[in-house]
Amino acid sequence: MAESEIKCTSLKHSKRVAYICLQMADIMGLSDEEKFDLCSYSLLHDNGLIESFCNFTSEYKLNNVEEYFDMVNFAEHCTIGENNIKDFPFLTSQKNIILYHHENFDGSGLFGKKESEIPIFAQLISFADTLDTNFDLSNICYDKKELILNFVKENEKKLFSKKIVDAYTILSESFLFWGDLEYFDEVNPLEKILPNFTIEVPLESFLSITKIFSKIIDGKSKFTAKHSVDLEEKSLKLVEYFNLDDETKLKIQIASNLHDIGKLGTPNAILDKEGSLTNQELFEIKKHA
Structure with a gap:
């Protein structure tokens, strides 16, 4: 939903990644975890x-999204993203994955x-x-497959390590791989290949x-800034006032954090509009619930 707001790449980019x-x-032999x-x-x-994006557009009036990518300190989204996920309950111990996801093997990336x-x-x-940013992976032919493979090999020890290039060279020969990408929506391949785990997640971790x-x-x-955080803080005061139990307290905090998640699908032109909304805009904002 966030990707549809900032059309910097094709829809479902993160799922294809x-x-x-x-x-x-x-x-490469990574474990299921x-x-x-x-x-x-x-x-x-x-x-x-x-x-x-919204931090930047609140300061500058842009004519199009491309201007944002031309002007912005692109490293900021890596720093924000890393900070956002610091408390995520991952199964393995990793560090600086989001922060360094725009680095190049030769040191020419955002953070060197x-x-x-x-x-x-x-x-x-x-x-x-x-790959997903530079090539249309929804429409694959033999020439494009070879074009991508040549691009990857040409950038060995520049953008990519030899280990990455070697693994991709093997993967590029898989007809299933290309078919899954071309018919991504129809076959929903991600869930099919994702290892299956059943784990207990306590409410504290879910929070x-x-x-x-x-x-x-x-x-x-700018109109939603800190709103969910503020709502959580106010709800905790009510929890304390009514002397509710700890489990209910956690559930109310969770609900507070998620209550506006539907606004990710509401255009910013509506969220940021000064003054009254039209009937159509009211119809759109009501959809968020």
Whole structure:
């Protein structure tokens, strides 16, 4: 929903990044737990983009989204995104994955990290992000497959490590891989290849997850800024006043964090509008619930 607001890439970009990463991870021998976390990081890799975009557009009146990418300090969305997910209950111990997902193997990325300084998860996300951003993966032919393979090989030890290039060289020969990408909506391949785990998530951990979404929601507009956080704080005062039990307290905090999640699908032109809304705009804003 956030991607549809900032049309910097094709829709479902993060899901395709996750799919490519998981296929690469399988070839590279990552564990099921690592694959599960890699999928989570992939889906969340641009979670700071909407806040960074809205921070910028609140200061500058832009004619189009492309101006934002030309003018903005693009590293900001990496920093915001890393901070947003710091309390996410991952299965494995990783560090600076979101922060360094725009680094290049030769050190020419946003933060100048290179080679082993870049975590392997970040390298994989950067690789998949580069492919999905630069090539239309919804329409595949033999020439395009070869074009992508040549691009990847030409950028060995520049954008990508030899380990990444070698894994992709194997993956590029898979007809299933290309078919899944071309018919992504129809076959929904991500869930099919994602390792299946059943784990107990206590309400405290689930609360940490919902805080991520509340930050994304609140960062969408100057009118929603800190709204979910403020609502959570006020609801806790009511919980204390009515002397409610700890489980109810956690559930109310979770509900407070998620109550406006539907506004991710509401255009900012409506959220940020000064003055009264038209009937059509009222109809759209009511959809968020």
